[in-house]
Amino acid sequence: MSDVIDSDVLLKRASELVELAKKAGADEADAVVVRGRSRSVSVRLGKVEATESSESDDFSLRVFVGRRVASVSANPGFDLKVLAERAVAMAKASPEDPFASMADDERLAKSYPDLELFDPTDVSTEALTEAALAAEAAALAVAGVTNSSGAGASSGMGGMVLVTSRGFSGAYMGTRFGRSVSAIAGEGTRMERDYDFDSRLYFADLKSADDIGRTAGERAVARISPRQMPTQQNLTVVFDPRMARGFVGHIAGAINGASVARKTSFLRDKMGEPVMKAGLTITDDPLIVRGSSSRPFDGEGITGQKLSMIEDGVLKHWFLSTSTARELGLETNGRGVRGGPAVNPGSTNFALEPGDISPEDLIRSVGTGFYVTELIGQGVNMLTGEYSRGASGFWIENGEITFPVSEVTIASNLKQMFMAVTPANDIDRKFGVAAPTLAIEGMTLAGT
Known part of the structure; x- marks a missing residue:
């Protein structure tokens, strides 16, 4: 070797x-x-x-x-x-x-x-x-x-x-x-x-x-004989960690400096403002030893440092490469990613930091809700934040996961979703985008 x-x-x-x-x-x-x-x-x-x-x-x-x-x-x-x-x-x-x-x-x-x-x-x-x-x-x-x-x-x-x-x-x-x-x-x-x-x-x-x-x-056996559910408003939806990582990936896209410069991010005017619930923090750290997306230097030769991209709910940083930073009147933070000849900003080890509640207790606190284990389609508009995706998973009743559910759609706007997130404590940091189980209040479930 x-x-x-x-x-x-x-x-x-x-x-x-x-x-x-x-x-x-x-x-x-x-x-x-x-x-x-x-x-x-x-x-x-x-x-x-x-x-x-x-x-x-x-x-x-x-x-x-x-x-x-x-x-x-x-x-x-x-x-x-x-x-x-x-x-x-x-x-x-x-x-x-x-x-x-x-x-x-x-x-x-x-x-x-x-x-x-x-x-x-x-x-x-x-x-x-x-x-x-x-x-x-x-x-x-x-x-x-x-x-x-x-x-x-x-x-x-x-x-x-x-x-x-x-x-x-x-x-x-x-x-x-x-x-x-x-x-x-x-x-x-x-x-x-x-x-x-x-x-x-x-x-x-x-x-x-x-x-x-x-x-x-x-997991496959647990999904047998799914039910359809009637349309419901103002429902709490719980994302299992697999789906939560995808949701957190939307946050990474929204705070990418290239999207901000192109004016294609719904958070483009929110620097220094609350964009998530108070108490929530999102970090990005390229220097984690044995980290999935770690790198000693970026695509331009700069060693990036750990950043709190969102701290206590407040947006603090964009992902920036040199050219994107200059377009925005800022300085690079070592997030340049080489994609062939181009250098664009991107995340490294990106994590929504966990809360202090177990996923079981988080589900119990929901009472009635929907536990999502699969999402279908690409119904996310990063310009407006509109979110609408086909979903399947399990119904939560009296704080317990009960029967499987399929052929429903969950919808909201990422602006509201970011403000309504409650994280559990079960994060796995060995993924480049890391997130625990997440409960998101106030979503719409469209069913039968």
């Missing part, structure tokens, strides 16, 4: 590319190499359906000529000089961009921490196959499970090399291991499906294949 993680060759090649861009007429330049390696196996009903593996080193060169900027990408084996000259020629022919620029020298990381993102464990295709088959077998062994939609296991690594003409040079690599299974319960028109999965940086931290399979099977 050492030959895979040794980035010296890539750093040298990126440095040469930057120097050639300067010689070709660029005022400034940076070069990025995004490295990826992956291996996966998918099975169904005891048979291997697919085995895949991939390797890639994708180069991107960004050059600045005055206020003009251009980017080009290539695979290994390209001619460095030709690529550099092409990028500079493109930049000279491009319109000026008043905000595009590299990070200021004083913001560049002089050193950066080892966040322990790399696990050298080499998981063979045979071991991946065994794990996928074991997860499916565990799901099929649950009473009431009648079929499988398949199971999978994967291992991979990825990372980034960044060299800039302002003197920054750095590289990091991270690993990822995963297991998943989808089970079907019931028969005919009464069939129901559910799943479980796990994804971790370190192989030893993965949930066992048996646990994942059993959980998927039990």
